[in-house]
Amino acid sequence: MDWFTAPAYWTGRLVFQRALAGVYLVAFLAALFQFRALIGSRGMLPVPEYVRLVPFRRAPSLFQVRYCDGLFAGCAVLGAVGAAALAAGVGDLVPLGCAMALWALLWVLYLSIVNVGQTWYAFGWESLLLEVGFLAVFLGNARVGPPVLVLWLLRWVLFRVEFGAGLIKMRGDPCWRKLTCLDHHHETQPMPGPLSWFFHHLPKPVHRVECAANHVTQLVVPVLLFTPQPVASIAAGAVVATQLWLVLSGNFAWLNWITITVALSAVDFTALTGPPPAAASRAAPLWYVVLVCAVTALVLVLSRHPVRNMISRRQVMNRSFDSLHLVNTYGAFGTVGRVRDEVVVEGTADEVPRADGDWREYGFKGKPTELRRMPRQFAPYHLRLDWLMWFAALSPGYARDWFGPFVERLLTGDRDTLRLLRHNPFPDAPPVFVRARLYRYRFTTWRELRETGAWWHRTLLREYLPPTRLAEPGPVRSRGD
Known part of the structure; x- marks a missing residue:
């Protein structure tokens, strides 16, 4: 044949x-x-x-x-x-x-x-x-x-x-x-x-x-x-x-x-x-x-x-x-964003979640968070949480099913969830409160990179998730917000 x-x-x-x-x-x-x-x-x-x-x-x-x-x-x-x-x-x-x-x-x-x-x-x-x-x-x-x-x-x-x-x-x-x-x-x-x-x-x-x-x-x-x-x-x-x-x-x-x-x-x-x-x-x-x-x-x-x-x-x-x-x-990027927003997740051990309290950021492996950290190469490996965090920044609707459980696992110090992250700012005990804020990120200019060593510049836009703790009927607003 x-x-x-x-x-x-x-x-x-x-x-x-x-x-x-x-x-x-x-x-x-x-x-x-x-x-x-x-x-x-x-x-x-x-x-x-x-x-x-x-x-x-x-x-x-x-x-x-x-x-x-x-x-x-x-x-x-x-x-x-x-x-x-x-x-x-x-x-x-x-x-x-x-x-x-x-x-x-x-x-x-x-x-x-x-x-x-x-x-x-x-x-x-x-x-x-x-x-x-x-x-x-x-x-x-x-x-x-x-x-x-x-x-x-x-x-x-x-x-x-x-x-x-x-x-x-x-x-x-x-x-x-x-x-x-x-x-x-x-x-x-x-x-x-x-x-x-x-x-x-x-x-x-x-x-x-x-x-x-x-x-x-x-x-x-x-x-x-x-x-x-x-x-x-x-x-x-x-x-x-x-x-x-x-x-x-x-x-x-x-x-x-x-x-x-x-x-x-x-x-x-x-x-x-x-x-x-x-x-x-x-x-x-x-x-x-x-x-x-x-x-x-x-x-x-x-x-x-x-x-x-x-x-x-x-x-x-x-x-x-x-x-x-x-x-x-198949298909990709039928629409291209003109700006980049990022959800930054933070925790605090303070019993009272003040706006100016000791909030510490969780670090992700792939998605931008730290300004001085150069983006890394991970493909062909797929960092699923990092990708979904990008969608979450586009609209909370994309994160409706999983973002709450994600925060809950941070509050309980779930080891499997923390393994998905690059940096856990609470190695000894989980935080009392977790919050999320939305930032506008952009690449720095050549001059900014030389002067500051930062690859990213960011500006706070608004609150994404108010301070939240376990065993509460609803999210708790921080003082001063």
């Missing part, structure tokens, strides 16, 4: 599978290290309470059958071990069916996590990992040549990621059409990286070039993915280059890395590696051919919803149209 395999993509498949396994590894480790405080039995949004309210058909998950923290941790560890094994090449050392089972195991485990993760897992890159991970199950191993149908489906995913993001920008904020969005974006993005300050201070003409290049990469280049080689490889290379630029300019969890991973599957590496091995032309088993054809048909049928969304004037970003996250719609 010469039509079924594409031997020229032997190396591309290998690179794709190793890279995807690496992304899976990061995702499972992030789940393992953060779940107890976020969705554990005593977490801010506990899984047991969620699964009692949401039926299996809406959120299929192993944890719908049974949940305990030990089981969740075991699944995350099993996923991490399986991902590490596939990244090391174990999938090519076992029979085809076993390799497919390994990839399917990772998909089932991570689907089970995402479907009970609630708002902590409501990010586009979660669905993207699941969609790409599902296709990886059917991509084969060294026992068979790369199936051309699955390779085309991966390009279809990449097209929707890029083209959808390009459309949402052109339909959304006028600054994308005026090429001015990047005058603000590097400063106001959810979690700036160590180079974001420098990107922000690039000359405005460079920002215009950035915007224009982004439009070309997202609205023109994706179409070229479906053209013959070497044009398709050049198009994929352009996507990779753009994503690496985004990696340098900010922290977007594994969104950029999985996009790069999918793009590499479209590259013909034979010019670099020479002809593929003889195994690349080996005939595929009939059961495998039938299964791949059936999956292709399924994906095409399910694609009708994302296509309708893309052509709609009321296009939405990052939505799954089925509970298995098989075919989704």
Whole structure:
């Protein structure tokens, strides 16, 4: 069946599978290290309470059958071990069916996590990992040549990621059409990286070039993915280059890395590696051919919803149209903030919460708080609390379900919650009161950085949460407020 395999993509498949396994590894480790405080039995949004309210058909998950923290941790560890094994090449050392089972195991485990993760897992890159991970199950191993149908489906995913993001920008904020969005974006993005300050201070003409290049990469280049080689490889290379630029300019969890991973599957590496091995032309088993054809048909049928969304004037970003996250719609930053607000959380051991009392700030790992602390690089690791704090600053509505439980856990000195933070100002005993205030942050100028050593400047806007303590019927107003 010469039509079924594409031997020229032997190396591309290998690179794709190793890279995807690496992304899976990061995702499972992030789940393992953060779940107890976020969705554990005593977490801010506990899984047991969620699964009692949401039926299996809406959120299929192993944890719908049974949940305990030990089981969740075991699944995350099993996923991490399986991902590490596939990244090391174990999938090519076992029979085809076993390799497919390994990839399917990772998909089932991570689907089970995402479907009970609630708002902590409501990010586009979660669905993207699941969609790409599902296709990886059917991509084969060294026992068979790369199936051309699955390779085309991966390009279809990449097209929707890029083209959808390009459309949402052109339909959304006028600054994308005026090429001015990047005058603000590097400063106001959810979690700036160590180079974001420098990107922000690039000359405005460079920002215009950035915007224009982004439009070309997202609205023109994706179409070229479906053209013959070497044009398709050049198009994929352009996507990779753009994503690496985004990696340098900010922290977007594994969104950029999985996009790069999918793009590499479209590259013909034979010019670099020479002809593929003889195994690349080996005939595929009939059961495998039938299964791949059936999956292709399924994906095409399910694609009708994302296509309708893309052509709609009321296009939405990052939505799954089925509970298995098989075919989704993507997009990012249809609107770009012009200012950056941050919620700063403070505690005090004072029995009377005076406005001028001894209030001490909690430090976060990724989100800006301390003015002299240079932003750090965390991606592809995902700091879920830090990201949700960015949304909380946009509107209290985004934090309605979890911010109160978060404050409660600070007041009780919950160790799992404190592990999510960089700095706990109350190492010996929890505070008596916790409050939150909203500040307007901006990057300092070159002169301010030289004179003060501060990367950020901030101005107090208003109270976000009044001083609150345990065992009170309501928040307590501080004296002098």
